[in-house]
Amino acid sequence: MNNYKKYSDIANTLRIDIIKMLEKSKSGHPGGSLSACEILTALYFKEMNIDPTNPKKDDRDRFVLSKGHGAPVLYAALAEKGYFPKEELSSLRKIDSMLQGHPDMKGTPGVDMTTGSLGQGLSAANGMALASKLDNKGYRVYALLGDGEVQEGIIWEAAMFAAHYKLDNLTVFIDHNGLQIDGRNKDVMNIEPIDEKFKAFGWHTISIDGHDFQEIFNAIDEAKKVEGKPTIIIAKTIKGKGVSFMENQVGWHGNAPSKEEAEKAIKELGGGIND
Numbered sequence: 001m002n003n004y005k006k007y008s009d010i011a012n013t014l015r016i017d018i019i020k021m022l023e024k025s026k027s028g029h030p031g032g033s034l035s036a037c038e039i040l041t042a043l044y045f046k047e048m049n050i051d052p053t054n055p056k057k058d059d060r061d062r063f064v065l066s067k068g069h070g071a072p073v074l075y076a077a078l079a080e081k082g083y084f085p086k087e088e089l090s091s092l093r094k095i096d097s098m099l100q101g102h103p104d105m106k107g108t109p110g111v112d113m114t115t116g117s118l119g120q121g122l123s124a125a126n127g128m129a130l131a132s133k134l135d136n137k138g139y140r141v142y143a144l145l146g147d148g149e150v151q152e153g154i155i156w157e158a159a160m161f162a163a164h165y166k167l168d169n170l171t172v173f174i175d176h177n178g179l180q181i182d183g184r185n186k187d188v189m190n191i192e193p194i195d196e197k198f199k200a201f202g203w204h205t206i207s208i209d210g211h212d213f214q215e216i217f218n219a220i221d222e223a224k225k226v227e228g229k230p231t232i233i234i235a236k237t238i239k240g241k242g243v244s245f246m247e248n249q250v251g252w253h254g255n256a257p258s259k260e261e262a263e264k265a266i267k268e269l270g271g272g273i274n275d
Helices: 002-025 037-047 068-081 086-091 120-134 153-164 194-200 213-225 259-268
Strands: 062-065 141-146 170-176 204-209 231-236
Touching (some): 002 086, 002 213, 002 259, 037 068, 037 141, 037 213, 062 120, 120 153, 194 204, 194 231, 204 213
Parallel strands (some): 062 141, 170 231
16 A cells, blocks of 8 residues: 555545535535545546646546535545645535535536436436447546445436446446435345446446545556456445444435534544644
8 A cells, every 4th residue: 555655645635625514515425425536536646547737628527426415525626636726625515615515527627427316427427428439539538436326226227228328438346334314225225246236237347446546546446458448446434434423323324524523524534624
């Protein structure tokens, strides 16, 4: 992990920014934002062909946050990358802010797809990946799904489409933290075995520790070598990762921390509330 200290530091910064913006907004989703920090760090700070000074360049790689309620982690990554000033993060969910509760491609630089209705992001990512092939653009498309989101029927329609059209330029992560708004996946609507289901739909599947940069980067490299089929990376994660009292607690799916809780969380992450 020492070889990835730079990326670990960025992921930690994203977590601090997530806590700060949620405390200021008094609403939002900490659990599934904190669990995806390593994935977003790997994509935005190493893997994707993107340029914050030219957010709409034609050959850029695309990212679709299908679990749109996880917007805080995307906003934190975009701000850290330089798409907009970090001061904007404090406006999360405010009237007239460009950072709404779900990503808005028309209002926020760097957002490639407006999302929020669970399940629809994968279909949008499919369209982008197919367009890349039809137009010979060569860009790759990445998407992030929540594990509870996999219960949506539209996910499986999209899974069939991606395999049928051999979208080998599409790599999808599942943030598999095991929890959703109403409890554990296996109690609400069991989704296992996810890997075997996607294999049956014609996908290449990889299972990793979603907080281990070595495994994340290796999985992305493997996906880029696959020909003729899309890849799903099932990333085992911890909901609320990095904040002891939020980890694996379903109650932190959609509740913002109080000022006192935010101070405690940021202290654990090695920062200060006013840094």
